[in-house]
Every structure is written in C-alpha cells, then in structure tokens.
Amino acid sequence: xxxxxxxxxxxxxxxxxxxxxxxxxxxxxxxxxxxxADNATDYATNxxxxxxxxxxxxxxxxxxxxxxxxxxxxxxxxxxxxWADEADISSVTGTAxxxxxxxxxxxxxxxxxxxxxxxxxxx
Numbered sequence: 001x002x003x004x005x006x007x008x009x010x011x012x013x014x015x016x017x018x019x020x021x022x023x024x025x026x027x028x029x030x031x032x033x034x035x036x037a038d039n040a041t042d043y044a045t046n047x048x049x050x051x052x053x054x055x056x057x058x059x060x061x062x063x064x065x066x067x068x069x070x071x072x073x074x075x076x077x078x079x080x081x082x083w084a085d086e087a088d089i090s091s092v093t094g095t096a097x098x099x100x101x102x103x104x105x106x107x108x109x110x111x112x113x114x115x116x117x118x119x120x121x122x123x
Contacts, residue, residue, distance in 0.1 A: 028064065028121045029083050035105055035115075036076045043075040045104065050077060052101045057081050062088030086118060 037043035050068050057066045062084035069078045083089050092098055 029086050029089065030080065030119045030121050031083060031089050031116070032078070032080045032119070033116045034076060034078045036074065038075075040075065043072070043077075046077045049101055049104055050079075053079060053098075056092060056095075056098050056101060060088060060092035063092075082121070089118065 035046055037046055047070055050070070054066060054068050057063060057079065060083070063081055064084065065082040067080045070076070071078075081089075093102075
C-alpha cells in the first residue's frame, strides 16, 4: 500500500510539473519613449502634447499602466506604459490620431534624440 501511494504521488507530481512546464507564460511588455528637445520652444510644445499622448495611450486595448514625466533641465519628456502584448501597442501607435499627435513633437536632428524601446517583462 505504501508503494502504491508513493507511486501515485510521484506520478501526480510529475504530471503537475509537466502541465506547468507546457503552459505558456504570457509576459507583459513595457514601452518606454524618451524625447529630447533641442530648444526651450520645442520642449514646451512637447510638454503641451503630453496630456493628448497620455489620453491616447490610456484608451488603448490591453494597456495596464501609463506614466509620463518631464525633465526641464534636460528638455526631455518620457512615457512608460505596460501592455498585455506588442500588438496592443501597435493598435494605438498605428492610429491616425496617434500619428497626428506624434507628428507635432519636436523634430530631432539626430535619430537618437527620440528613443522608443519595448521590453519583455519576465515573470
């Protein structure tokens, strides 16, 4: 009886580990955007656009959290948002409303002045 119980528990533990190992983990993604202006006028324009950009991000499907920030000393604005997956980000950033708002951001001289990164959040 003891051997049967031990074999059943061992088989159950093995089955549980196998199912847990095969179950895909759906990780979230973190989107971070940093925009650095070349002058105070462009910085003021960028800051004025933050409420519009924030509202558009928050309306997105799959968005879980949105934060925005400014740094007047470095003339930069930043947004960070957590999403269910990258497709949800694209469903917002691909819209005409988003493109119109993003077009108003200051035009950087060098491509490194606007930095957009998407990171996988691992559990």
